[in-house]
Amino acid sequence: MPKRFVKGGLRLKLYEYEAKEIFHKYDIPVPTSALAKDLEEAKKAATKVGFPVVVKAQVLVGGRGKAGGVKIANDEKELEEIAEKILGMKIKGERVTAVLIEKKVDIKKELYLSVTVDRSKKAPLIIASALGGVDIEEIAEKYPEKIIKRYIDTEIGFKRYIGLEIANKLNVDLNKKVFSKQLEQLWKIFEDFDAELVEINPLVLQEDGTIVAADAKMIIDDNSMFRHKDFEEKLEKRTAEYSARELAARENGMAYVELDGDIGIIGNGAGLVMATMDVVKLYGGKPANFLDVGGGASAERMKKALEIVSSHPNAKVIFINILGGITKCDDMANGIVAATRELNLSQKIVIRLIGTNEEAGKKILTDNGFHALDSMEEAAKKAVDLAKEGE
Amino acid sequence: MAILVNKETRLLVQGITGHQGRFHTERMLNYGTNIVAGVTPGKGGQELFGIKIFDTVKEAVDVTKATASIIFVPAPYASDAVYEAIECNLNPIVVITEHIPIHDALKFVNLAKSRNISIVGPNTPGVISPSKALVGIMPPHIFKEGGIGIISRSGTLTYEIADALTKKGFGQSTSIGIGGDPITGLSFIDVLEMFKKDKQTKAVVLIGEIGGDAEEKAAEYIKDNFDKPVVAYIAGRTAPPGKRMGHAGAIITGKFGSAKSKIEAFKKAGIQVADYPDQIADIISRLI
Numbered sequence: 136m137p138k139r140f141v142k143g144g145l146r147l148k149l150y151e152y153e154a155k156e157i158f159h160k161y162d163i164p165v166p167t168s169a170l171a172k173d174l175e176e177a178k179k180a181a182t183k184v185g186f187p188v189v190v191k192a193q194v195l196v197g198g199r200g201k202a203g204g205v206k207i208a209n210d211e212k213e214l215e216e217i218a219e220k221i222l223g224m225k226i227k228g229e230r231v232t233a234v235l236i237e238k239k240v241d242i243k244k245e246l247y248l249s250v251t252v253d254r255s256k257k258a259p260l261i262i263a264s265a266l267g268g269v270d271i272e273e274i275a276e277k278y279p280e281k282i283i284k285r286y287i288d289t290e291i292g293f294k295r296y297i298g299l300e301i302a303n304k305l306n307v308d309l310n311k312k313v314f315s316k317q318l319e320q321l322w323k324i325f326e327d328f329d330a331e332l333v334e335i336n337p338l339v340l341q342e343d344g345t346i347v348a349a350d351a352k353m354i355i356d357d358n359s360m361f362r363h364k365d366f367e368e369k370l371e372k373r374t375a376e377y378s379a380r381e382l383a384a385r386e387n388g389m390a391y392v393e394l395d396g397d398i399g400i401i402g403n404g405a406g407l408v409m410a411t412m413d414v415v416k417l418y419g420g421k422p423a424n425f426l427d428v429g430g431g432a433s434a435e436r437m438k439k440a441l442e443i444v445s446s447h448p449n450a451k452v453i454f455i456n457i458l459g460g461i462t463k464c465d466d467m468a469n470g471i472v473a474a475t476r477e478l479n480l481s482q483k484i485v486i487r488l489i490g491t492n493e494e495a496g497k498k499i500l501t502d503n504g505f506h507a508l509d510s511m512e513e514a515a516k517k518a519v520d521l522a523k524e525g526e
Numbered sequence: 527m528a529i530l531v532n533k534e535t536r537l538l539v540q541g542i543t544g545h546q547g548r549f550h551t552e553r554m555l556n557y558g559t560n561i562v563a564g565v566t567p568g569k570g571g572q573e574l575f576g577i578k579i580f581d582t583v584k585e586a587v588d589v590t591k592a593t594a595s596i597i598f599v600p601a602p603y604a605s606d607a608v609y610e611a612i613e614c615n616l617n618p619i620v621v622i623t624e625h626i627p628i629h630d631a632l633k634f635v636n637l638a639k640s641r642n643i644s645i646v647g648p649n650t651p652g653v654i655s656p657s658k659a660l661v662g663i664m665p666p667h668i669f670k671e672g673g674i675g676i677i678s679r680s681g682t683l684t685y686e687i688a689d690a691l692t693k694k695g696f697g698q699s700t701s702i703g704i705g706g707d708p709i710t711g712l713s714f715i716d717v718l719e720m721f722k723k724d725k726q727t728k729a730v731v732l733i734g735e736i737g738g739d740a741e742e743k744a745a746e747y748i749k750d751n752f753d754k755p756v757v758a759y760i761a762g763r764t765a766p767p768g769k770r771m772g773h774a775g776a777i778i779t780g781k782f783g784s785a786k787s788k789i790e791a792f793k794k795a796g797i798q799v800a801d802y803p804d805q806i807a808d809i810i811s812r813l814i
């Protein structure tokens with residue numbers, strides 16, 4: 136298959152202000168707001184919006200409220216203090232480069248509303264709750280009866296009666312017909328943007344029975360980028376939450392996840408690589424990473440894989456586990472030999488190599504001073520022993 | 527016997543002239559799979575390895591009486607290819623393509639289900655009934671005819687386990703990859719129901735991994751409805767939460783989808799869980 140994107144844990148999350156722009160276009164009410172990248176812009180934005188305002192850090196990581204990334208400013212003096220502080224913050228390692236200055240809304244009650252995909256039921260799922268504004272997973276655990284779940288039949292889709300049904304179950308004083316229409320709009324966003332999640336938490340119920348989305352979260356399926364060209368560019372740039380090694384692997388068509396052990400892992404096939412990590416752990420070792428070179432990898436790709444894993448500061452041993460199917464053992468052997476020749480690898484290497492062109496692959500390795508093993512378990516034990524030797 | 531595919535399967539290859547389609551068509555032919563037609567829009571009238579190519583599935587089915595399909599069409603066009611196969615009642619439809627958008631999969635998987643059509647995948651290595659038919663991309667020499675049914679969410683890990691089983695004398699009835707995506711057609715339970723009715727299958731190896739709750743549901747099903755011996759293996763005990771481990775579906779979300787939860791579910795249901803791949807054949811030999 137053509138690999139436009141390789142999924143190494145990459146998800147396209149939208150910033151709150153981006154999701155709210157979309158909400159606004161779809162007639163879902165959001166508070167008046169403006170984006171600011173520095174103090175001057177923040178002051179202008181607040182004047183435009185009108186005090187009191189909420190200053191909100193625009194980050195992709197969760198938990199910004201607890202980290203002090205959301206504060207109310209009642210006047211310009213407070214705004215200066217707050218905006219300056221938040222614009223210089225790092226939240227869970229992510230630097231805050233912009234704040235959303237938003238008109239403070241009157242809250243009668245905070246609700247929760249989302250549309251997502253339920254893997255288990257293989258269906259879209261609308262979740263609503265009259266207990267919003269807090270962590271929904273916590274609510275689901277403590278008060279499961281307060282969570283309304285409505286699965287959507289994909290052959291029928293969302294219809295407004297579903298909105299009325301949910302509004303009735305919410306049992307709060309809102310305009311049901313308007314709510315139902317707005318939920319339909321939220322569903323349209325879910326479909327039009329290939330979203331994996333569209334979430335409003337809190338959805339604020341105001342005194343007049345109308346609602347306004349005080350927060351907005353969207354995750355877009357990165358596999359759908361071929362029909363969302365404008366987001367494709369965003370995905371390419373939205374790399375703050377990924378390490379240099381994750382990105383290097385991705386650029387080369389491989390999936391990589393960093394861990395904190397001392398045995399680097401390279402293999403072909405996601406399931407096999409996970410099993411390799413598990414066997415290493417079973418024999419008392421600690422994997423330093425997950426790296427899947429993918430199906431039918433070239434020698435060049437194996438070389439790149441070794442380059443990436445060997446740059447992991449804790450990796451003492453690298454365990455390569457190849458079971459050739461479409462992937463050819465001689466290609467993998469050539470990649471390993473090239474990497475050890477051209478890169479100054481400080482790690483010891485343990486190789487398990489069986490499958491397509493196994494004999495040719497083993498000969499290449501033997502000729503270059505390597506010994507390949509047949510059993511994954513045996514090789515894992517050897518890797519663990521070698522890692523311990525160094526201690 | 528065996529399930530899903532056998533000597534009677536008349537296979538149609540959608541996307542036959544692409545790089546992957548061509549490569550695997552030749553391998554399947556060499557294995558003895560009865561491939562009766564290929565489809566590539568715009569290449570109708572041509573031939574490949576002696577197989578007739580058509581522009582549409584409908585034309586191919588009318589002329590060749592194809593019964594099943596394997597799809598190698600790139601992700602942006604794959605869901606159209608699946609609809610075409612569904613409309614012509616091909617069954618099973620094996621979707622090899624990786625990176626199909628989740629919204630597309632949701633729609634065609636549910637449509638196929640309502641029409642009693644089995645979709646294998648997306649993102650699957652396919653199905654093999656050894657000595658009968660290969661409808662997939664797995665290295666067929668690893669597999670041998672026998673009594674073990676294999677159901678798995680991954681590719682190479684399945685080859686690893688099948689290879690060990692074969693070497694220890696346990697051949698397979700059918701080995702099926704249900705797919706590494708979050709939304710797939712056949713689930714573990716659907717396949718278990720097929721193995722239950724299959725006389726050739728004496729025991730089942732279930733290879734799961736982190737993400738979702740398909741393994742937990744399968745454990746519950748086996749406990750109450752499945753009499754043949756089952757051995758389970760779960761990959762991803764060392765996987766961190768919140769990270770996709772290669773497969774789009776292999777992700778622990780919050781407290782959901784961990785290997786621990788799956789292993790506990792199997793143990794609670796009285797199903798043996800192997801600690802490492804090579805142990806599976808040893809457990810099988812004790813059970814049958």
